[in-house]
Amino acid sequence: MKVTKLVSTCDIKDCPTIYATDRCTLLVQGETPTDHGLQIPAHETLVEIPMELIQKAIRDNLI
Numbered sequence: 001m002k003v004t005k006l007v008s009t010c011d012i013k014d015c016p017t018i019y020a021t022d023r024c025t026l027l028v029q030g031e032t033p034t035d036h037g038l039q040i041p042a043h044e045t046l047v048e049i050p051m052e053l054i055q056k057a058i059r060d061n062l063i
Contacts (some may be wrong), residue, residue, distance in 0.1 A: 003027060007057040009050060016049040018057050026063065 002022040009015045019027040030049035040046060057063045 006062045007051055007053060007060060009056075016050075016053050018053060020061065020062075 005020075006018045006020050006026075008017040015029075016031075017029040019029070021022045021027060026035050028049055030047040030053075033046055033048045037047060038046070054063075
């Protein structure tokens with residue numbers, strides 16, 4: 001899989017980030033919340049990212 005960084009909230013590796021793949025999908029890097037109270041299947045996960053990151057990606061016409 002080829003991964004391309006689209007947008008991040010900072011310039012270091014451990015910040016919320018959105019990546020595009022050559023599979024026409026997005027990968028999202030963010031915090032893993034534990035206080036959501038949802039039933040998530042073992043093969044899936046939730047990732048929490050700031051709304052600012054999505055807004056920036058849309059503003060910059062990245063997604």
